[in-house]
Amino acid sequence: DAGITQSPRYKITETGRQVTLMCHQTWSHSYMFWYRQDLGHGLRLIYYSAAADITDKGEVPDGYVVSRSKTENFPLTLESATRSQTSVYFCASRGPSTEAFFGQGTRLTVV
């Protein structure tokens, strides 16, 4: 099915662990994004990518790493999870003349 999917949907991890959130889209959109959503802050951009092997920092990149070896995948890694990274994470993709489509979200809890 065409679309954008995230996995896992829910994740509980311990402080200091490495965690990777996956994002896959089937439209071959050039642009992909990772946002975190926290109450009172809306959607804040963590990282974005304009094409395979091209990534750039957003508003809140500290503690996160991304890669984009293939157009359709854009994983987000928390190298050493902290409690402040407890959040809902949304991946999104768009083309130059399309709307942005969001994945279902990943609810991450760091204990």
Add this chain to the structure above:
Amino acid sequence: GENVEQHPSTLSVQEGDSAVIKCTYSDSASNYFPWYKQELGKRPQLIIDIRSNVGEKKDQRIAVTLNKTAKHFSLHITETQPEDSAVYFCAASRGGSGAGSYQLTFGKGTKLSVIP
């Protein structure tokens, strides 16, 4: 970078009344302004968008207006219904090339409650 301010943060209206949400943006190069609706526990979904060569766009009960000079755009919902209750986000984006092209910067959201 772009900065988007959104007001109000919460809005309660009686069913059948109109609701207006306002946003301002800072980057004069921004040329695409979408509005997203997010129901509880769901992903944001586009409800309407407008590009900078258009001043107003309407889709049934929803309309968006854009004032490029003032860097201001608004969402208007008429004849509100309980199913309009959700969080609404405005966003701004620019095209072109270079860092930041096509990324969406969001406002902090407006929680709309429609009271039956």
